[in-house]
Amino acid sequence: MKSLDRLTRVTNICDQAILLRRFPYSESSLVTRVFTRQHGKLGLLARGAYRPKSRFYCVLDHFDTLELEWLEQRGRELQDLREGDIHTRRSKISSDLESYRAGSLVCELIDLTSPFGQQDLGMWKRLTLCLDELNSGSRPAWEAAVCFELGLLEEHGLCPALELCASCGREASPPDPNEPRACFSASCGGRLCAACGRDARDAGRRVGTMPLDVLEAASLLLRGAREGVRISPLAPALLLRLRDFVDRFMDHHLEVRAKARGDFLSKADRNSRTALSATSLRT
Numbered sequence: 674m675k676s677l678d679r680l681t682r683v684t685n686i687c688d689q690a691i692l693l694r695r696f697p698y699s700e701s702s703l704v705t706r707v708f709t710r711q712h713g714k715l716g717l718l719a720r721g722a723y724r725p726k727s728r729f730y731c732v733l734d735h736f737d738t739l740e741l742e743w744l745e746q747r748g749r750e751l752q753d754l755r756e757g758d759i760h761t762r763r764s765k766i767s768s769d770l771e772s773y774r775a776g777s778l779v780c781e782l783i784d785l786t787s788p789f790g791q792q793d794l795g796m797w798k799r800l801t802l803c804l805d806e807l808n809s810g811s812r813p814a815w816e817a818a819v820c821f822e823l824g825l826l827e828e829h830g831l832c833p834a835l836e837l838c839a840s841c842g843r844e845a846s847p848p849d850p851n852e853p854r855a856c857f858s859a860s861c862g863g864r865l866c867a868a869c870g871r872d873a874r875d876a877g878r879r880v881g882t883m884p885l886d887v888l889e890a891a892s893l894l895l896r897g898a899r900e901g902v903r904i905s906p907l908a909p910a911l912l913l914r915l916r917d918f919v920d921r922f923m924d925h926h927l928e929v930r931a932k933a934r935g936d937f938l939s940k941a942d943r944n945s946r947t948a949l950s951a952t953s954l955r956t
């Protein structure tokens with residue numbers, strides 16, 4: 674009986690949360706997936722959320738920080754939401770298309786990469802910071818999103834080597850002094866020196882090159898995020914190529930593709946030699 678008691682034990686829990694997804698359930702209820710400050714990702718059932726007098730009316734919106742209270746019952750996939758309130762409203766994100774897209778992407782990435790029920794304070798801080806930036810417009814929407822993505826890679830120990838060689842840790846100068854591109858291999862962990870690039874190629878690894886300005890911009894953004902310094906704005910064309918670089922790297926390592934960036938990545942690599950020479954011919 675004791676173990677049964679433990680299995681069915683119900684605990685009342687309060688925590689801050691960001692809504693990741695929501696689906697209608699039955700006639701008037703809502704199933705939500707949220708990312709919380711102390712309990713990680715979890716599923717909550719908001720009974721009667723669509724009823725006109727529901728206590729969740731106008732509360733369960735995207736991008737806001739919510740104060741939620743739920744009953745946790747062990748062994749259940751969906752917990753019963755009891756109370757909900759808005760802690761921080763971020764209504765401006767939904768009124769600007771680029772901010773909305775960037776906000777949707779970062780929430781989708783949290784949903785795709787966070788395990789259920791595991792606290793991740795690092796990602797919580799990065800997510801709320803990114804949403805604050807999108808809401809205030811303190812930096813361009815996609816710069817905030819790219820900074821979040823680099824932070825996510827860093828939190829997962831997957832951040833590419835951007836300055837030194839990923840393999841030997843030494844300086845990684847461009848293999849051709851006349852061309853501002855460094856050896857780069859996603860599967861080898863990022864930037865490579867010429868010698869390690871050759872070794873990796875001989876070992877059958879895929880090794881390409883990456884423009885130095887993209888690697889430098891990524892490094893500046895990451896260092897800035899770590900030290901709380903904002904480095905912006907980046908030139909729009911460089912930001913577009915930086916986004917392409919980070920998204921492809923993330924695609925390679927996480928083996929999941931957020932729907933919110935499917936269209937973006939369906940275009941040819943914007944950092945390839947051919948893409949860059951076509952751009953320079955046009956300008």
Ligand SMILES: [Zn+2]
Binds near residue numbers: 838870
């Ligand atoms: Zn090396």
